[in-house]
Amino acid sequence: MNVTVCVKQIPDPALPGELDPSTNALKRDGKLILDESDSYGVEMALQLVDKAGGGEVSLVSMAPNGEVSGLRTALAMGAAKAVLVSDPELAGSDSLTTAKVLAAAAQKLGQADLIIAGTESSDGYTGTVPEQMAAVLGLPSVTFAKSVEVDGDTLKVNRQTEDGYDEVTCSLPAVVSVTAGVVEPRYPSFKGIMAAKSKPVDTVTAADLGVTPVGWAGANQSITQVAQAPARQAGEVVEDDGEAHLKIVAFLENLKVI
């Protein structure tokens, strides 16, 4: 079974985010890393291929400046190859354009039995790309999967809901988005890291894939204002001297909560 995984390479979430003052879009020109929420999808794909007893895991990604460091991490985990769409024209693309680009990149790899994505990225968190990609490809989809099993031509998913989960079945090929924590992502081994260096990454542009218009021109939106939210003031901060719990009791009493 062949599985394609969408991975995003994002600015390190440990660093404070910034808006580009000229476009008001998120700055993504520094070093990028594999979005942790995509490592679950990569792991899931590797396990499914392993269980099926054959096939391979491929990656698709869209990133500025030919960035591959996040892709190399996923290749080191065990993915076989990748298509990277990198093109200055793509700056400012909305989620619909992104979905069209990733769908075209996935098609370039040939028909996969399953396409996996995270539910949303950790930097932009629009959360619509997997379902939009499924729609572009005309495939069924199951979003917010907390477990995924393949049984012949049928996909069995436990799908997160507001107050529990639903068991969902779906025909293949299909697109699923997986929640964080669905599996434990493996750490790349030294051997994996070395092997990843020579795995093929096919770098293409939006024009190569035939997707137009892209970037701000195709986004149908413009950022019209950036403002600071009214700040919340810090209150009293006390060191626990062994009796600090009484401060909390008094605070709750004062509010008539107790």
Added chain:
Amino acid sequence: MAISNIWVFAQGNNGAPTTATLELLTKARTLGGSVTAFVAGDGAGIASTLGEYGAAKVYSTGDLGGNLPGVAVSAAMQEVINAGDAPDLVLFPQNYEGRDVMSRLSVALDRTVLTNNIDIAVDGESVSVTTPVFGGNTLVTTTFTGSGPFLAAFRPKSFPVEAGGAAAGEVVSAPVPDLGTVGSAKIVAVHVEESTGPKLDEAAVVVSGGRGLGEASKFEMVDQLAKLLKGAAGASRAIVDAGWVPYSMQVGQTGKVVKPNVYIAAGISGATQHMVGMKGSKHIIAINKDQEAPIFGIADLGIVGDVHKVMPKLIEALQAR
């Protein structure tokens, strides 16, 4: 052309519209157009309430028969649009179903989507929405360009719920057309995780635990304190990802948005991911051993101390009352 035809993606639960539906209807009727509720499921049973909150017209797909809503409801919407009733603006709740339906409709209509919004303004034919970024410290306003329908999703609790519409909306059937294999995703069983006490996003008191608890078994303290205060227990993303507690307890950008009277954060440092989901709380108490933790920057009462010492004493003091 002004924004005259506004749709709200509507859902029912136990015979009543969901709170998110009523929030969007309340806001929609201030925007100056006619308001239509597009119900994913049976609309007839909830039409009177939808009318009361502002829906003059109610489209009803009827029972979805186990179909996941994404493909099914967007296809039903498209049938209505193809038949001549095209909205200028569609408001969705930022939840599982809202996101899926909006995404499918976006591709079908080749229109962009703007998600995670907390506000909307209509000025003539221009529609702008506001999104909090960087943990809610910065507000970005984006204006749709090009032609509609404009598709936008709103975080829960962005708008108050106020009745003020009129009589029951006229109910029009909008059945799901034949979907073929693209609609092959079917719900075959539903599992509800039982929880006692008030719901997390409705509780007056929320006690949340984070990585500072050290290990999964210590979450018991959070549960116990929540019970004592007749509140609900919540969690940071870190311990949900670690598998200590189910996702349904997650408070934050990707979890639930809570605005209780009192929010107690135990062993939570205050990652922006978490703060977006709770900074609207009326009163915030934080217990954390790191005095540099960002959570102290928004807490009304901050205790710099070990949760393993402060929490048991607090629980004991409350039990003694």
